[in-house]
Amino acid sequence: MSQTNRADLVVILGTGGTIAGTAQDAADNVGYQAAQLGVAELVQAIPPLGRRRLETEQVAQLDSKDMDFATWQKLAVRVAAHLARPEVAGIVITHGTDTLEETAYFLHRVLAPSKPLVLTAAMRPATALQTDGPQNLLDAVNVALDPQAHGVLVVFAGAVHSAAQVRKIHSYRVDAFASVDGARLAVVEEGAVRWLGALEAGQPPFGLSLVSAAAANWPRVEVLLNYAGADGAMVDALVNSGVNGLVVAGTGNGSLSLKLDAALRAAQARGVAVLRSTRCDAGPVTESADALPSAGALSPVKARVELLLRLMAAG
Numbered sequence: 001m002s003q004t005n006r007a008d009l010v011v012i013l014g015t016g017g018t019i020a021g022t023a024q025d026a027a028d029n030v031g032y033q034a035a036q037l038g039v040a041e042l043v044q045a046i047p048p049l050g051r052r053r054l055e056t057e058q059v060a061q062l063d064s065k066d067m068d069f070a071t072w073q074k075l076a077v078r079v080a081a082h083l084a085r086p087e088v089a090g091i092v093i094t095h096g097t098d099t100l101e102e103t104a105y106f107l108h109r110v111l112a113p114s115k116p117l118v119l120t121a122a123m124r125p126a127t128a129l130q131t132d133g134p135q136n137l138l139d140a141v142n143v144a145l146d147p148q149a150h151g152v153l154v155v156f157a158g159a160v161h162s163a164a165q166v167r168k169i170h171s172y173r174v175d176a177f178a179s180v181d182g183a184r185l186a187v188v189e190e191g192a193v194r195w196l197g198a199l200e201a202g203q204p205p206f207g208l209s210l211v212s213a214a215a216a217n218w219p220r221v222e223v224l225l226n227y228a229g230a231d232g233a234m235v236d237a238l239v240n241s242g243v244n245g246l247v248v249a250g251t252g253n254g255s256l257s258l259k260l261d262a263a264l265r266a267a268q269a270r271g272v273a274v275l276r277s278t279r280c281d282a283g284p285v286t287e288s289a290d291a292l293p294s295a296g297a298l299s300p301v302k303a304r305v306e307l308l309l310r311l312m313a314a315g
């Protein structure tokens, strides 16, 4: 293969987040503005990336707590366009940590790419004394170029996680992500990727056309919790306001108070799709013939993405 035909290009798509954030004071790790620096600036600040063949594109510039359907749609379209280019080895997305696992799961279920699509982020702004963004971004590019890498991955604090298993598990610590229902897929050590496990084959993807239509019809899916004293009032209010789907984060193995269960069954009878997840930090909800449908091992927010896509696919 000639140099120009080799798939050695990594496209880095910027969406904002703390990795692109700046603070007035270098010692301030929390009083900063997310999404201030462009993705090209982030790359320029990492000298070893000068040895890589890279392209950057700013797809969005937001704090990921404000992630929205329009940005997901744009991101999916740009990712698919770059993945189709033969010279592209893989894609890296710089993102905020807050909803990173939702975006990762969304792209996994829509595209399930065979090339690596690596999301990364930071817990400290770019101006911090000990910013974690540059190392995470360098690691992410190295993973995107690794011959064994494929599918949607999250690279953070030296670990590689799958989109299905990754969760943000800490609000402040730099080591903020874990594969909660399985093992890390790999670790990145001095730029070398050491694989510890393989990505499980997932379900077939929904496909880009589901979300790329100009008038994509995003349903309304909300998340509820079971807790001591939970009743059906929230369910009834949401059903009356026209909700299309409800994910309930039950207690333990997806258990629900009698009142919440009754309200959700009544919602289902009125045509609202329901999925039962757990408010536990890890573990599946086992399927049971006489209970509301289980979301399996999906966290409540990923079950919401799943239900959104299922409802869109059902038209």
Ligand SMILES: NC(=O)C[C@H](N)C(=O)O
Pocket: 016, 017, 018, 019, 034, 062, 063, 064, 065, 095, 096, 097, 098, 099, 121, 122, 123, 124
């Ligand atoms: N660490 C971060 O990236 C948090 C930030 N609020 C975001 O999600 O964009």
